[in-house]
Amino acid sequence: MKRKTFLLTIMLLGMQAVFAQMPVQELPFDPDVVKGTLPNGLTYFIQHNENPKERAFFYIAQKVGSLQEEENQRGLAHFLEHMCFNGSEHFPGNSAVSFCQRIGVQFGNHLNAYTACDRTVYNIDNVPTTDPANLDSCLYILYDWAHALTLDPKEIDKERGVIHEEWRVRNSGVNRILERQLPVLMPGSKYSERLPIGLMSVVDNFKPEVLRAYYDKWYRPDLQGIVVVGDIDVKQMEEKIKTIFGQLPAPKQDAAKFEYYAVPDNYTPIFVFDKDKEVTTPTLEMFLKYDPVPRHYRNTFVGITNSFINMVLTTMLNYRLDDIMQDANVPVTACRAYTGPFMFMARTKQALQMEIRPKDGKSEEAMAMVLRELRRASMHGFAETEYKRALDDLSGVLDQMVESRKTVKSNTLVDECIEYFLENQVKTKFETEVQIYRQLGQNVPVKVINDFATTLIGQLDTNLVVFGFYPEKEGVKVPTAAEANKVLASVKAEQLKPYEVKVIDTKLIEKEPVAGTIKKELPEDGLGYKGFVLSNGITVKYKKTDFDEGKILMNAISHGGQFKLKKEELTNATVFNDVMANNGVGKFNGNDLEKALTGRIVSISPTLTNSTENFSGSSSKKDFKTLFQLNYLYFTEINYDTVNYNKVIKNKEVTLANRDANPMTAFSDSLKLCLYNYAPYVQPMTLSRLKQVNYDGILKIYKERFGNPADFTYVFTGAINEDSLKSYAKQYLASLPTTNKLEKKGKPDMRLMNGKKICRFSKKMETPQCYVVGFWNGTCEVTPQNQVVAEALGQVLDIHYTETIREKHSFAYSTGASSSVMYMFGEPKFLVQVVAPVKPEKCDSTIMLINEGMQLIAKNGVEAEKLNKVKEQMLKEYETNQRENSYWQSAETDFILDGKNTVAGVKEAIKALSSDQIKAFVNNNVLKQNNSLKVIIEPEK
Ligand SMILES: [Zn+2]
Known part of the structure; x- marks a missing residue:
């Protein structure tokens, strides 16, 4: 049938x-988008949008992917995607990547692409529109991708190694099974033989002209769509697109017929x-x-x-x-x-x-x-x-x-055009x-x-x-x-009866609590948060923004956390967040609560970190009141929800039963243990530990840690109506019973490893792979300048390792580095991290390259060009963040916990950033304190 x-x-x-x-009939096309087709067949979509401000997004979508490959081209649709970043008519060598970095567009993040069976999509995101020359350059990058790639045989040879490493990283157990079974799962379909990663026998050995043949045959204007969305002049952009892309030759009369499979x-x-x-x-x-x-x-x-x-x-x-x-x-x-x-x-x-x-x-x-x-x-x-x-x-x-x-982001609009x-x-x-x-x-x-x-x-x-x-x-x-x-x-x-629906009473709160009052208004703090203290001692801070009309964020924080628990409670604490996330409140168990909340956009859950307790949540504007009601119930009437508890534990059992089979899990376990000095707080959960977990113990932790609402400071960020906020706060927060017992910041019994260490271990693997992770850490004052210098160091290293470990040596598909200065366990710290999954035989060479990267900066500082790229990226990110609720929410949380304003002075510090500062940071902090850890996992021989 x-x-x-x-x-x-x-x-x-x-x-x-x-x-x-x-x-x-066809619905009228969105009038906010200018759409057109050039005589050569290329389609374009252009839309003005100011969220984010002064940024534009450039995409080219190809209607072709791995399905269009011949048998001797398996893997080449994806290979071609990689070659787009390795030289073209207007951007020889890797100058497209370099140009994007100069204008603050990060490779791999904002400059990227993906290949699927039936599509290949390239993107340049977050391009600053303040300089019109940027827009032209980005259009020329798209143009080159569309038609003018160099496909230099030397570059092709270098990329073979990178793609081989990408295959290795992606070759998980599930993927191996999928590859093996696709012909049975999708018999008679071309899909079953065209996973985009392709065959390594092809990737390692194909002749450059075979790749060129795919490119010439399929990259042509009738199968290409350009999408540009952002803070741009649409008319001007349309003229430019017509001029630049009008130069693409129309497909030949006898061009291959495109088909769906x-x-x-x-x-x-x-x-x-x-x-x-x-x-x-x-x-x-x-x-x-x-x-x-x-x-x-x-x-x-x-x-x-x-x-x-x-x-x-x-x-x-x-x-x-x-x-x-x-x-x-x-x-x-x-x-x-x-x-x-x-x-x-x-x-x-x-x-x-x-x-x-x-x-x-x-x-x-x-x-x-x-x-x-x-x-x-x-x-x-x-x-x-x-x-x-x-x-x-x-x-x-x-x-x-x-x-x-009302505050839709440009990338959402891009996606809509691409799917169309x-x-x-x-x-x-x-x-x-x-x-x-x-x-x-x-x-x-x-x-x-x-x-x-x-x-x-x-x-x-x-x-x-x-x-x-x-x-x-x-x-x-x-x-x-x-x-x-x-x-x-x-x-x-089977004889089946109709399903019996269990209907429940959905009223959340039976009896409305008696409202309290606002005792004291607080002046606006350095981060722009106003606030007040309620009659029962709870503090509320809030920032009204117009960045996202759809959502209000909430975080209630209190000092304490796992550090306040007894050692024997830590096992229960490990599953605390999972159990409490869906625990019921009031007369509802977790599932019934979901029913009662039908149609409402609201979420809240209690979480325990090392040093804090939190209620984190969010809601739509309309359901803001519900957020307060749920918070009220969490404090007054936690449901003894064994149904939810058993579900969570059973789930854990199943995932823990074979967790060690995945080499990555073993790796991340060991990594945490090494980095945190084998602290009891980072002991991995195992099946035998899970047996000691019990629900009453978890609820006991909950009752202690979440016992006094006055110990919490509430932070709200987003599309807030101040009157509603105050009235809900009086009704549902000020009415909570509180005590005078307030907790201070504790002195935690946990620290990062010190000295020089290498943790090396091996594991049986189906696809041999080596992972190298490097850390440096130490003490460092939290100041805007140190924060900025540390972050810049991370980005400089990130570019450096991509250039060496990936591009120059083809040891890895991707590498990453980051660095920061912050309070960790109550102490001011810096932490630099590097990750590189590499060919097993290149493990030791990679360790050398990682150390060498740091030494180079210690000796020579950072070249002006690289430094400028990093400064551009950081300034751009800083500006983007200024309009993100989550950024402010977390800055205010840090401010409450550590008393440090981590936003003020940051922009100035980025502008003043110099090579000498980074060099000094490496010499005086990273190398001098000399706490360096390498964690390595290798295939067992
Ligand atoms: Zn790839």
């Missing part, structure tokens, strides 16, 4: 009548189960394939209807799964439904996808459980109450989207789209969704694909296809 046209059928049956006024339907189920020594968690991915809305219908009312139906269907399925998961005896630890491209990659085939984490040895029961619910949904549909809840949730999301849209260009996804006026969603919510009866579920799920064995991956380990049972078929047959024979 094929399910080619079910969507159109639904539309014709049900909706045409409801939406008679809306004929199925289908994924065939399967009429009997496909079950694939496989194992690998480095897979840690058994996982089942269950797909129900179906055809996506045809391209020409996507930017129409049908496209939006399709998204609407998918959204509410998966939402309702997830409600049921969440409910079922309340039972401690379910065979899964996690289970989620969503829709997306089949096998995460094929955009020519959609899938309703269920991601399932079976408990130990319970794979068959887990499959049965999910198949049963799918079948139940298709037989009996969903109830009005479930549908209403989904619509309420959707409506809450839409409300917040409308608010957020590549996939013809909806791109109409935002308000129109939202209005259609709302109308659908009001007019579409639940029967339409139920019909959709019946058509999609109907006969379970058509288009069903189940892909399971397991740890290869004694005692771990991997199911067989025959067993899975048996499960399916037995579920199909």
Whole structure:
């Protein structure tokens, strides 16, 4: 049975009548975007947007990817992407990278690209628009990418090593299984032989002309789209694009025909189960394939209807799964439904996808459980109450989207244009789209969704694909296809009743507390935060901003944390955050609380750090009051939520059972232990430690650490209405019972390692790889100048190591360095870090290169050109941060904890930054204090 046209059928049956006024035609293209096609076939999109101010974003999207490769080109779509940064007509050598760095655009972060099966997208983000010459240069970079790459054979040879290292980094257990099984999972489809990373036999050996052939054949204007969004003059930009890209030659008459590659339907189920020594968690991915809305219908009312139906269907399925998961005896630890491209990659085939984490040895029961619910949904549909809840949730999301849209960021707008260009996804006026969603919510009866579920799920064995991956380990049972078929047959024979919906009373607070008062107003502090003290002693600080209309941030902080706990409490403390994140409050357990909060955009959770307790949360403007109510309940009425607790612990058990199988986990465990001197606070969680964890112990920590609300300072940042803030604070904060017992900053029993040390260890690996991490640390006063010099040092090292370890020697695919000055465990510290995953045989050479990089700066300082690049990047980042709520929120938090204003004086310090300062910092701090640690993991011989 094929399910080619079910969507159109639904539309014709049900909706045409409801939406008679809306004929199925292309929705008017978003009038805020200037769109055009040049005579040579190139499409462009330009939009003015001032968030961020004085910045522009330049993208080129190619409709081609690894699917367009011939057999002898496997991996070359991606290889070509790398070559875009290695020389072109206007930017020889690596001058494109260098130019971008000079204007403060970081390589790898703001200058980047990605290759998929069916697309290749390049980006230059956050370009300063203050100098118009920058805009021209960026257009020429896009131009060169489109048509004028050098593809120098010498550069190609150097890049082979880098890509080989990228393959190594990405070659995880799951990826190995995927590569092996794709031909079985997607039989008869070109996708199964075109993972973008390709074949290393091709990457290592191809002749330069084979790469050139792919480039010439597929990089051509009819398959290319340019997107420029930002604080720019749109008319001028359009003229420039016409002039520059008009020079691209039109595709030849006999140019290769571009095609989409289908994924065939399967009429009997496909079950694939496989194992690998480095897979840690058994996982089942269950797909129900179906055809996506045809391209020409996507930017129409049908496209939006399709998204609407998918959204509410998966939402309702997830409600049921969440409910079922309340039972401690379910065979899964996690289970989620969503829709997306089949096998995460094929955009020519959609899938309703269920991601399932079976408990130990319970794979068959887990499959049965999910198949049963799918079948139940298709037989009996969903109830009005479930549908209403989904619509309420959707409506809450839409409300917040409308608010957020007022301060929409340029990169979001870029993405919309790219999806329209590549996939013809909806791109109409935002308000129109939202209005259609709302109308659908009001007019579409639940029967339409139920019909959709019946058509999609109907006969379970058509288009069903189940892909399971397991740890290869004694005692771990991997199911067989025959067993899975048996499960399916037995579920199909079951008599299923309609789902019983458990309805709950959703009132959050039974009896409103008696409000307190504001005792004292506080003057604005150096970071622009005003504040007040409430009658019960709680302090509130707030900063009203207009950076993001969709969200208000909250963080309540108090000194204390794990350092105040007894040693024997640390095991419980390790899982504290996970358990408390979804613990219920009031009369609700965690799951019921979620139900009660349907349609509201709000989140809050208590967290414990080494030296603090926090309530961190956020809400939309509309649900600001709910945030206060939840906080009130957390203090007054914590729910004894064993359901949530058992769920969290079971989940941990499953992930911990094989955690050591992943070499990276062993590595990061050892790294933490070495760096923090084997402090008890960083002991990794293990299965045997988990056995000592108990819920009462966790709640005891909670009651002690979160016992006195007056010990907390509340920080709010965002689109705040001051009157509402004060009235909610009086109602829900000032009413909390408090004591006079206030905690001071503790003297923590933890410090960074000192002296010179190398921690070296080996581990059995399926794909041999060496990781080298270097640290330097020491004492250093926290001043704006030291902060800036330290950060600059990190960036200089980052560029240096990329140039040497990656570009010059091809030892690694990527390296990274960073450095900072801050309070750590109450003491002023600096910390410099370097990370490099490299070829196993180059481990020792890499250690030498890392040390050499630091020595060079100690001796020669930093070249003027490099220093200017770093200063530009830092100034730009500083400016971007000025309009980020999260930046202010964390600066104010630091200010409250350590009494240091980490913003004032920073800009001046960046401007004054000199090579001598960095040199002196390295000599006087980094090398002189000489606390240097290298952690190395190597493959076991
Ligand atoms: Zn790559």
